[in-house]
Amino acid sequence: MTYRPVPAATLPDLSRLTLGVEEEYLLLHSGTGESLPVAGRVLDSLAQTARGQSRREFRHSMVEMVTPVSADLTELREQLIALREAAADAAEAAGARLVAVGATPVREPHRTVPDEPRYHAMSRRFGPVAHDPAVCGCHVHVGVPDRELAVQVCNNLRPWLPVVQAITANSPLHDGRDTGHASWRSMQLERWPSIGPTPYFDSLADYEATVADLINAGIMLDAAMVYWYARPSVAYPTVEVRVGDVCPTVDDTVLVAGMVRALVATAADDVRVGADTPRIRDCLVAAAHWRAAHDGLDGDLIDLRSGRARPAWELVDDLFATVAPALERHGDLPYVREQLNRVRRDGNGAARQRRILARTDGDVRAVLEHLAAETRPCPS
Template sequence: MVTTPLARDDTAAHVGRLPLTLGVEEEFLLIDPDSGTNVPLADEVVRGLQAAVQGHSRRELRRSMVEMVTPVCTDLSTLRVHLLRHRRAVGDAASAAGARLVAIGATPVAEPHRAVPPQQRYRAMTEHYGPVAADPAVCGCHIHVGVPDPHLVVEVCNRLRLWLPVVQALTANSPLYAGRDTGHASWRSVQLQRWPGVGPTPHFDSRRDYDETVAALVTSQVMLDEAMVYWYARPSATYPTVEVRVSDVCTDVDDTVLVAALVRALVATAVDEAYAGVPVPRVRDCVVAAAHWHAAHSGLDGTLTDLRLGTARPAWELVGDLFSTVESALREHGDLGFVRSRLARLRRVGNGATWQRRTLHRTGDLRAVLQELAERTVAG
């Protein structure tokens, strides 16, 4: 339990300046417009992008996925412009290639073609992990918040543990698999548990503790390299950021902006608590893992685990507690009004898992769900 305030050196003082920077990575699925099955057309789609947008695209393990990465942003309006521009550009390129772009957390029907791209890293992953690496595609949303201090970033990850199950529930958007409702709001979260590097971030006593643990996992060949640490919050292996990767990709662009605002506010609050010496609650890893399973199962349509109390509570009560916890940081970043209104809308209409189920129940037609997904993915 950390009780001593951190000293503010020059780097730390830089972290304390508002606004904290933001970047977002969104993964999208390419599906057949008629059958809804995944189609391996990522290369064709990326080649169809204009050069300015193509530079923000990334290859993934599955050929039915396209990832888009925003530039570094400091305000939500600029972030939204980039997100929407990328979605519409990839949506147009997908249509030209004979596919449909959807923002959904997991493969809803099937993925008959699972050959990996030719990159050496992907071949190594397939050889090492076998059938796990051949699972159908899953699509997440990764939020990067600028924290350049390598020691502070580890403590921030410790402090995020209490709240990431709530973020997971807010963004649950993958209830379907093999053409049916799985009974889980985020099937992506369940599917990813087969990977050894995925799950809640362990508590670390220091940056050295973190580095030694990651080195041991790589040396033991559980992970191929440091980049395969896929914990729900981690010091980015590429950027001077905290990377939060617990969320399903959101279908509505404004829900992506919402989760980015909440995650930035959580990070800012964690930084302030670290400097003030607020103790870090220590919760057993198995209890944190259970809270994440609960969030993946129930989403917002039931209860969630309050890790502060160790009890189940109505999901929207915990969302309210999250909002209260980060309200000051939201206000300081100028995000309070947007987040308040977007949360109110989310409570009225439900998250992605809720409205997918509602559409499926109303129409009895999976194709209607996929059509709505495609339309909402590029709507502004």
Template sequence: MPSSSPETVGVEEEFLLLDPGTLVNLPVAEAVRKSLPEDVREQSRPEFRQSMLEMVTPVCTGLDEVREQLLRLRRAAARAAVENGARLVAVGATPVAEPERTVPDDPRFRAILDHYGPVVDDPAVCGCHVHVGVPDRELAVRVCNHLRPWLPVVQALTVNSPFHAGRDTGHASWRAMQLDRWPALGPSPWFASAGDFDRTVELLVASGVMLDESLVLWHARPSARYPTVEVRVADVCPSVDDAVLLAGLVRALVATALADIAAGRTGPAVSDLALRAAHWNAAHQGLDGTLLDPRDGRARPAWDLVDELADTVTAALVDFGDLAVVRRQLARIRRDGTGANRQRRAFARTGDLGSALIAG
């Protein structure tokens, strides 16, 4: 999704392919991809687990276009899954089990398996990644500094994986807890420049923490392939509405950061430890109760921080024409809850995990 403008946005969604009866992961991704119409297949990508399907929107300039593309891709992927005996599910972590955990026959995937060993055996997890166009890589690195204190709030809004092994894990995002086993994931460090970023990556590759420079998997990063900032903190969103909200907020955060940089303001030097604690808190609780504000270390009511985030990016939302959409979707989540809330509520009502995943 090449782009160089802060108005542009693209979304990558990872989905699970489940057995409709048992809800066990099915390793049929390649067959599903082959069943997609050719124009949709071009927007799909193979993933590390053969029970996962990634769909990638084209570069979009507005949230209406994002919505249209997400609907088109989800509908086509769901049809192709049914044709191959599977059910496409937008949930952040394997809800029951993944008996077949071999990686696709790809040299890159095999190298990761050899390097990281049993960590790679974890069952599939699915995220939603948002790309926002930026003018150059130096700015992309600096934008990531500005995003750091807000990404725990974004994470709390998008938690969507409370179930694993057929039961409630007690965490709103089991995906986030599972990914903590991997090195070089988690909050982006604060970097003084693109050169500082490159030197740090070189150090991590030399140590073996990263297999190579492509395994920069922080919550926000300059994309390795596109002239964008990529935000990777969210679980895959249960609905298109949730994904549109995520795209709108992330684009507005990036635009706000660019405006701050142009005005000579630097990103806050938030403690790495405080930031990790804030992300754990967000993944554990979602929007239930309090979130840690990493800027001052205080626990605050979760919706107070959501409201502050919305206020911070209001000018950008107005510029993009997104204010009404984002406000409407935030009001919906305040009323109906996050994906994790909705899954738990449906499961409590029916006792059926399959129904809970549909309700997510």
């Protein structure tokens, strides 16, 4: 489908987009690696400033930290460092380790939900699915205050979100073993009826009507349960990209945030000029996401522009080339290029975990110790 160009005079200035990041972390036992139900103690012991940037999550073994709105990656990096340090200190005071990993790596004995009406409603509606082991994501918010534009931007993001998913893959472990998937979190989340690839919508009215139909069908409790991989945020004037596992290091997160902002900016530019938006079949989009979750960056990904499998890094390079003008406009090009080269050399989170497993004869505790060290940043 080709959109008619959106008159620039009707839209806000999008020359430099704002950013915000939400990161979810697990609280693990330092010896066994099991999840610990101490989130309440951790949140209560945070310093006042950090507590205002924290959120209670769906498991007693999880905490979420939310950055303030930022305009540049240097500021975002400083915010993430401060929040991770505060959360790691509070976790250690509660007898746990703060670990940025996408899925419960060993075991979660305590799977009850926090005592909040919404969480109890979700538990009643979705049953055992609501009591799966905890999973942790990285959600990037990019300022797009026009909701009609936000819907069209999400359409344009669809071909590239599996590539973002592959870059962030950071959960190969489940039940103390390698699952064979780079992102087990992605596989676990497929059990939820309102999580998955973003559908294509003709307009904001189409989007809102679909959400209303899904609520009426009982698939969602309300509009806040739109958990698609990209969506117009319910709470903020942003496009929220929520496809990724939580990243192991601050620099991994800032890399993804920079790439996502540039991708949203590029998509918004395309919508403004009425560029063609391909109607990719939903089954092919779903297949591309499955392949990204399975292979990460160490195999092939599906190029949704052609429908063909290609080496993952070829598609990462294509994505970088596509968003390079927007990266340059935001001043992010040198940093993102440097960090992509680092990931090309060292691997994403899943690859780094597997490398430790290989050299320690499958010692999961060594992997978790490494992840805990990566989670707590070293300012530089």
